[in-house]
Amino acid sequence: MPASRVSGPSVAFDRVSKRYPGAVAVDDISVEIAGGSFVALVGASGSGKSTLLKMVNRLIEPSAGGIRIGDADVAAGDAHLLRRRIGYVFQNIGLFPHMNVGENIAIGLRLTGGKDRAGRVADLLDLVDLPRDFAGRMPDALSGGQRQRVGVARALALEPGLMLMDEPFGALDPVTRDQLGIAIRALHDRLGLTTIMVTHDMAEALILADRVLVMAGGRIVADATPQALLAGEGGAEADALVAVPREQARRLREIGGGG
Numbered sequence: 001m002p003a004s005r006v007s008g009p010s011v012a013f014d015r016v017s018k019r020y021p022g023a024v025a026v027d028d029i030s031v032e033i034a035g036g037s038f039v040a041l042v043g044a045s046g047s048g049k050s051t052l053l054k055m056v057n058r059l060i061e062p063s064a065g066g067i068r069i070g071d072a073d074v075a076a077g078d079a080h081l082l083r084r085r086i087g088y089v090f091q092n093i094g095l096f097p098h099m100n101v102g103e104n105i106a107i108g109l110r111l112t113g114g115k116d117r118a119g120r121v122a123d124l125l126d127l128v129d130l131p132r133d134f135a136g137r138m139p140d141a142l143s144g145g146q147r148q149r150v151g152v153a154r155a156l157a158l159e160p161g162l163m164l165m166d167e168p169f170g171a172l173d174p175v176t177r178d179q180l181g182i183a184i185r186a187l188h189d190r191l192g193l194t195t196i197m198v199t200h201d202m203a204e205a206l207i208l209a210d211r212v213l214v215m216a217g218g219r220i221v222a223d224a225t226p227q228a229l230l231a232g233e234g235g236a237e238a239d240a241l242v243a244v245p246r247e248q249a250r251r252l253r254e255i256g257g258g259g
């Protein structure tokens, strides 16, 4: 089982931009994320969330600015080595269809020559609450939620301090989504990770994160705790997003006779 950690690393964005011909995806963002925190990136489609996230593990290279994980500049070394130290989970996680679950989870362990792979795979399956005998199953014999759990196990295999999640629950039904969200938050706390999660869903962000960054037009337009956002202290863009789950909750109470 991955050793319990005191705290994942901090992540600092310093005047980071990403420009494409005809589009500015991320526009001069500076923000510091404390080690051990769970930060949600929320915003409309096209606001720059995924681009900002993918610059951390260099799936996208910035046009300007720099990013540090702890004291290390991410641009300094080899991108492949950097990615081994960062967990990455995304929508419809790409499990290799011709490999069983155990082999999928152990891919990173194979690259680094880790010992007792079967033991590690069993521990990782325990960690994401999947039965150990799933190691022998093929990915197409799993539900979408189970596949995402395998993806999380694979992302944790090399004991990263930092987890990046890009709409990790996007393709799941609401019940599975809710369960997996709670499981991810519990893992974050237990392993002392730093987690940055992109989501469209403000309710999910408010429930799971310690801090919510709202993006619009490539910029961060609100940066606040869930409590502050719910108290209306996040500004107009944030208020508009918070209004959606709030209004849904109000209607449900009304239907249920709770006023």
Ligand SMILES: Nc1ncnc2c1ncn2[C@@H]1O[C@H](COP(=O)(O)OP(=O)(O)OP(=O)(O)O)[C@@H](O)[C@H]1O
Pocket: 020, 021, 023, 024, 025, 026, 043, 044, 045, 046, 047, 048, 049, 050, 051, 052, 200
């Ligand atoms: N390779 C690219 N070439 C040109 N423009 C791009 C490219 N990648 C992203 N963009 C543009 O940059 C902006 C930000 O995209 P990004 O994927 O970061 O948004 P997002 O907030 O994650 O959106 P979504 O929630 O829909 O995934 C968009 O306007 C997008 O069209």
